[in-house]
Amino acid sequence: MPEIEVEARRRFEELTLPHLKSLYRFASRLTGNRGAAEDLVQETFLKALDSFPTLRDPARSKAWLFQILSRLAIDRHRGEARAVTVEVAEDLDRFSLYDLIWEEDPLPYSERLHDDFLAQFRDGEVRAALSALPEAYLAPLTLLYAEGMTYRELAEVLDLPMGTVMSRLHRGRKILERELWEYAKRRGLVKTWNK
Amino acid sequence: MEQIERLTCSDAVRQFFAYLDGALAGGSLEALEEHLEACLNCCQKLDFSRKLDAFVKDRLGEEPLPEGIEERIRRRIEDDGKREG
Numbered sequence: 001m002p003e004i005e006v007e008a009r010r011r012f013e014e015l016t017l018p019h020l021k022s023l024y025r026f027a028s029r030l031t032g033n034r035g036a037a038e039d040l041v042q043e044t045f046l047k048a049l050d051s052f053p054t055l056r057d058p059a060r061s062k063a064w065l066f067q068i069l070s071r072l073a074i075d076r077h078r079g080e081a082r083a084v085t086v087e088v089a090e091d092l093d094r095f096s097l098y099d100l101i102w103e104e105d106p107l108p109y110s111e112r113l114h115d116d117f118l119a120q121f122r123d124g125e126v127r128a129a130l131s132a133l134p135e136a137y138l139a140p141l142t143l144l145y146a147e148g149m150t151y152r153e154l155a156e157v158l159d160l161p162m163g164t165v166m167s168r169l170h171r172g173r174k175i176l177e178r179e180l181w182e183y184a185k186r187r188g189l190v191k192t193w194n195k
Numbered sequence: 196m197e198q199i200e201r202l203t204c205s206d207a208v209r210q211f212f213a214y215l216d217g218a219l220a221g222g223s224l225e226a227l228e229e230h231l232e233a234c235l236n237c238c239q240k241l242d243f244s245r246k247l248d249a250f251v252k253d254r255l256g257e258e259p260l261p262e263g264i265e266e267r268i269r270r271r272i273e274d275d276g277k278r279e280g
Contacts, residue, residue, distance in 0.1 A: 126254040
């Protein structure tokens with residue numbers, strides 16, 4: 001291999017491999033499967049290597065890698081149905097976990113009703129509720145929660161206008177609230193009196 | 196002086212997440228903060244949204260890397276180079 005290519009490859013690894021852990025974490029949340037997550041990450045690195053000459057600003061390498069991974073994930077999972085159904089925006093907008101807990105009073109003897117409601121969930125149950133979100137909502141929420149990305153970074157990584165990022169983060173959290181409530185009902189964590 | 200638009204409770208609630216994410220600015224931020232100063236119910240709802248966010252973040256946990264993944268990636272990068280070279 002010519003010396004110049006060896007140097008470029010070394011530079012590529014130096015810029016990209018420090019983001020491996022974050023990329024794997026994101027892939028794992030998106031796929032919900034360790035094997036599929038590793039495949040996705042490996043594919044991301046190969047794709048990134050191909051387009052490495054087009055990366056003008058090395059400081060953008062993290063956003064660039066996440067962008068490649070997101071596009072690959074969307075291509076792979078296009079058309080796959082997730083467990084959660086998404087109703088019309090108005091119905092979702094009206095849903096309020098805070099109000100529902102207050103109205104249904106699922107833990108009648110609690111003095112810290114909302115806190116105690118949340119305290120009942122195990123870590124895996126929260127992760128399962130999040131994983132069930134459609135990818136359009138799961139991707140921005142995961143990047144926000146796990147990577148602390150700003151709306152501007154999310155817009156860049158996910159190729160979306162800022163307004164769409166904002167509405168997906170809002171709706172994604174609403175769907176998650178609804179999932180947590182439904183999950184609590186199914187698991188018998190709450191008793192509902194009116195429904 | 197610019198007039199701040201008064202928000203209803205449902206308008207305010209729709210902006211909670213953007214507020215918590217630090218994505219509100221200017222007139223929208225001022226209008227929400229003005230509403231929160233006068234509405235205890237919205238303050239409580241906002242507090243719950245903040246707790247819920249922290250609760251979910253906290254429970255996401257770490258995702259350990261599969262053993263040997265970095266080595267496998269390095270190998271694939273190298274193989275890719277050999278194929279092209």
